[in-house]
Amino acid sequence: RGRRRLRSQRPATEANQKLVMMMAKTQRLSWLLLGLVVVAQVACGQDAYVKSKTSGPSAPTLDYLAAEDASSPSTALLGASSEEQAAWDDAALQTSPHLFVERNGTRLQTTDGKAYRYVGMNYWYGANLGSEGPGGNRARLLKELDELSARGITNLRVMAASEGPNTEPYRIVPAMQTEPGVYDHQVLEGLDFLLAEMGKRGMRAIMCLTNEWAWSGGLAQYLVWAKYAKKIPYHPPSPGGSWEKFMHFTSHAFTDTKAILMYHNHVRFIVNRVNSVSGLPYKEDPAIMAWELANEPRGMKYPDALFDWVKNTAGLIKDLDPKHMVTIGLEGDTIDPAYNGIDFEKLNSVEAIDYATIHIWVENWNWYDPWRPAASYPTAKKKALDYFQDHARRAKKIGKPLVFEEFGMSRDADTNADRYLPTTTTEWRDRYFEDMLSWVCLLGKDPNSAVVGANLWAYGGNAFEGVNKMWTPGGLWHPGDIFTGDPPHEAQGWYSIYSRDNATLAVIEKFADCIAPDDAPKPPHLVTRQRQPRLGQRASGSVESFIAETMDEP
Numbered sequence: 001r002g003r004r005r006l007r008s009q010r011p012a013t014e015a016n017q018k019l020v021m022m023m024a025k026t027q028r029l030s031w032l033l034l035g036l037v038v039v040a041q042v043a044c045g046q047d048a049y050v051k052s053k054t055s056g057p058s059a060p061t062l063d064y065l066a067a068e069d070a071s072s073p074s075t076a077l078l079g080a081s082s083e084e085q086a087a088w089d090d091a092a093l094q095t096s097p098h099l100f101v102e103r104n105g106t107r108l109q110t111t112d113g114k115a116y117r118y119v120g121m122n123y124w125y126g127a128n129l130g131s132e133g134p135g136g137n138r139a140r141l142l143k144e145l146d147e148l149s150a151r152g153i154t155n156l157r158v159m160a161a162s163e164g165p166n167t168e169p170y171r172i173v174p175a176m177q178t179e180p181g182v183y184d185h186q187v188l189e190g191l192d193f194l195l196a197e198m199g200k201r202g203m204r205a206i207m208c209l210t211n212e213w214a215w216s217g218g219l220a221q222y223l224v225w226a227k228y229a230k231k232i233p234y235h236p237p238s239p240g241g242s243w244e245k246f247m248h249f250t251s252h253a254f255t256d257t258k259a260i261l262m263y264h265n266h267v268r269f270i271v272n273r274v275n276s277v278s279g280l281p282y283k284e285d286p287a288i289m290a291w292e293l294a295n296e297p298r299g300m301k302y303p304d305a306l307f308d309w310v311k312n313t314a315g316l317i318k319d320l321d322p323k324h325m326v327t328i329g330l331e332g333d334t335i336d337p338a339y340n341g342i343d344f345e346k347l348n349s350v351e352a353i354d355y356a357t358i359h360i361w362v363e364n365w366n367w368y369d370p371w372r373p374a375a376s377y378p379t380a381k382k383k384a385l386d387y388f389q390d391h392a393r394r395a396k397k398i399g400k401p402l403v404f405e406e407f408g409m410s411r412d413a414d415t416n417a418d419r420y421l422p423t424t425t426t427e428w429r430d431r432y433f434e435d436m437l438s439w440v441c442l443l444g445k446d447p448n449s450a451v452v453g454a455n456l457w458a459y460g461g462n463a464f465e466g467v468n469k470m471w472t473p474g475g476l477w478h479p480g481d482i483f484t485g486d487p488p489h490e491a492q493g494w495y496s497i498y499s500r501d502n503a504t505l506a507v508i509e510k511f512a513d514c515i516a517p518d519d520a521p522k523p524p525h526l527v528t529r530q531r532q533p534r535l536g537q538r539a540s541g542s543v544e545s546f547i548a549e550t551m552d553e554p
Contacts, residue, residue, distance in 0.1 A: 100286045100323050101204065103354040106401050106450040108325075117444045119437060119512040120155025121148060121497070122406060122458040124208070124216075125483040127159060127176065130197075131190030134174055135483070142197060144461035147499045149201040152512040155289065156198065157405065157455045160191060160207035160270050163217025163225075166479075170234065170489040172216050173479045180225050180262050183269075189276050196277040199287035206405075206455070208292040208329060209267055212250060215487040219253035219263070219294065220246070226258035237476060237489060251300035251341065254309040264316060267291075271320045283321040290325040291317050296359065297329065299341025306341060307350075314352035325354035327403070332358035332391045335365050344391065349398050355452070356395045359406035360384050362432070370413035373428045381435055388436065392443055395450040402450045404440055408457035408495035409433070420473035420493035422464035426504050433504065437511035444515040453515065456508060458485030460496030467493075 099110045108116040129141045148154070164175035176187040198205055211218030213235070220232045235246035253259045271291065274281045282288060293313050299306030314326045328347060334340045348356040362368035368380035388404060395402035409429040413419040433456065443451035463484040467473060471481040477488035485496035497504055 101289045101325060103325060103401060106396055106399060107447070108355070108401055108452045115517040116452070117515045117517060118155040118204075118453040119153065119440065119508060119515055120157070120453065120455045121153055121508075122455050122485070123148075123156040124159045124458060124487065125172065126156065126194040126205075127187055127191035128162075128172060128174070129190065129483060130193035131174075131186045133184070133186030133190075134479075136186070136190055137482070138193065140462055141194065144459065144499065145197055145201055145203065147461065148459065149203060151505055151509040152516065153508060154201070154203040154512075155206070155453065155455065156203060156459075157206040157208065157292075158191075158194065159211075159216055159295075160291075161210050161216065161266060162187070163210070163221040168214075168217070168221075168232075170214055170238065170476070172488060175217055177217075177266060181265060181269075188273070192273075192275045192277045195275060195282075195285060195287050196280075199278065199280075199285065204287055204289040206290050206292055206327070207270070207288055208295050209270065210263060210294045212247075212294060212296040212298055213487075213489070214246070215489045216295075218250070219259070219297070220250045222259040222262050223249070223253055223256060225262055226256050228252060228256050228259060235489075247298055247340070248300050251298060251302050251306070254297075254299060254302055254305040260309065260312075264313065267313065267316060268320065271317060283323060288324055290327050290354065291321070292327050292329040292357075294329050296331050298334075300339075301341060303341040303343060307343070307347060310347055310353070311350045314350055318352045326352055327355050327357055328353060329405070330357055330359075331406075332360075332387065345394055345398050348395070348400050353400065355401040355403055356391070356398075356450075357403050357405040358388065358391045360387055360404070360436075361407070363410060368409070370410050370419060370428070373412070373414055377428060377431070381432070384432075384436060385439060388439060389443075392449060392451050396448075400450065401452040403452060404436070404454040406455065406457045407436060408497075410494055418473060420491055422460075422467055422473075422493065422496070422498050422500065426501060430503050430507050433507045437507065437514075441511050441514040456497065457495050458497065460485035460493075460498045462499050463496065464498040464500055 099112060101108055101110055101116050103109075110116050123144075126141065128135045129137055129144075132138065148156070159172070159176075162172045162176045164178035166173045166175055166178060174184050174187055176191070177183055195205060210216075210222070214220050214232060223229055224232060229249070233242070233245050233249050235241045235243045253263070271282060275285065278285070293310060297306060297309075310328055314328075317324075317326050330342065330344065330347060332342075333344055334342060337344065344356070347353070362380040362384055363370060367376070367383045369376040384407075392402050409432045411417075411419045411421075411424040411426050412428055415425060417424040437454065440451060440454045443449040444453065460483075463471065463482055466482045471477065471484060471492050473493040474491045476490075477484070477486070477492055481492075484492050486492050486494050497508075499505075
């Protein structure tokens with residue numbers, strides 16, 4: 001929990017020896033045992049890995065963010081004296097920023113050869129939250145990064161792009177790129193701030209560079225900028241909107257030369273950026289795990305054009321930045337790969353693509369009915385596991401690691417409560433996460449499997465504090481609302497995982513701990529909490545025994 005990767009670099013310093021002495025004085029045996037692991041590593045010379053235009057009203061703030069501890073350091077030791085805390089912080093500052101994540105066959109590892117496996121989150125709005133402009137709230141961001149890190153959730157998939165203009169509907173506002181080549185520097189600096197703070201906590205980011213869907217502008221906006229069309233034929237919830245018409249429209253972003261050039265200009269701009277907060281070039285920042293070409297690109301009638309787009313863009317990124325991994329951002333086959341123009345194995349076999357991804361949406365794909373969970377869940381679970389295991393086998397076949405990059409479930413809809421309210425129960429969601437993550441852990445720890453990690457959808461953090469005041473459950477997001485885990489075009493509260501969802505987070509934390517390499521050290525926790533009982537929870541026993549018990553389930 002709250003893991004740090006360690007690497008040998010220099011001999012013990014006076015500050016490190018001081019840390020050993022002070023940690024030895026603590027009277028809390030549990031902290032002593034965990035602390036000695038870290039101290040012993042440090043004493044041996046090992047260092048913890050540390051990974052233009054604006055508009056609109058100022059962002060609202062939440063009352064709790066005014067608390068004095070809103071920006072407290074992520075390395076806070078519970079029960080530690082100020083002297084002990086200072087020594088711990090001093091040791092944390094002497095950290096090595098030189099451990100990148102890389103591919104080794106079908107596994108991931110850090111550059112010292114240690115296995116890298118994880119259970120993380122989607123946190124797509126992190127750059128906007130890190131901005132000092134409209135929509136930004138750095139105190140909330142720091143608090144949420146601390147919450148995630150304390151639970152061992154240290155891998156976040158974030159948007160490293162959003163396309164304007166800010167007057168368009170159903171999308172993130174303010175946009176990072178308001179016009180071709182024109183950037184909102186407060187949003188860019190928000191991304192800088194996010195990466196710098198993630199690095200301090202040993203967290204890693206998957207940087208998504210554009211979007212199939214319109215909620216961040218995405219590929220469709222590039223087509224308008226390229227003058228392929230005058231306007232975007234929006235998908236739902238736009239009145240009269242059609243998913244099919246929108247997808248076919250967007251697929252031309254893989255054939256239009258000018259749109260591709262504009263997108264590649266953004267890729268160059270971001271990959272070559274120097275962080276304004278840390279001073280570290282993005283290309284030299286191990287807090288970035290990978291560059292992702294797009295969120296869920298679909299070739300539709302142009303699968304060959306999508307293949308060329310993937311090959312050329314991935315090659316461009318590798319030329320610019322050979323230290324970081326590259327992935328596509330595919331959903332996998334989807335429910336109809338031929339119609340959607342996706343060849344999972346061919347696309348992921350591109351040499352410059354380091355690992356494959358899949359997304360599973362049991363409700364969106366009509367596998368699961370939230371109003372009939374008991375009747376529909378067994379089928380949904382079987383289909384989800386079949387999809388996951390089939391893609392794991394095929395990723396192994398082509399020699400690439402696999403990340404289960406998006407999956408989520410709504411709150412309970414069979415309880416006569418509003419399923420978009422943060423107070424509504426999550427028993428079926430927790431069961432689903434338990435069922436899927438048990439297989440992620442099982443296959444992740446199998447050296448013959450390609451599975452290396454998962455990112456759940458999506459962290460809404462402390463947005464529950466503003467419910468019915470700063471956002472509307474079940475409604476769409478509007479400029480001036482605070483960000484939840486649900487994109488602007490979707491019902492707010494649909495898939496959000498909040499910091500108060502202790503039962504859900506306990507499941508995620510358990511499997512983050514389960515899948516992590518055995519030699520990963522555990523620093524002291526930042527917070528304490530009581531685990532809440534959840535549906536079907538075993539009273540005792542290890543994660544491994546739980547997995548063994550469920551192996552015969554469909």
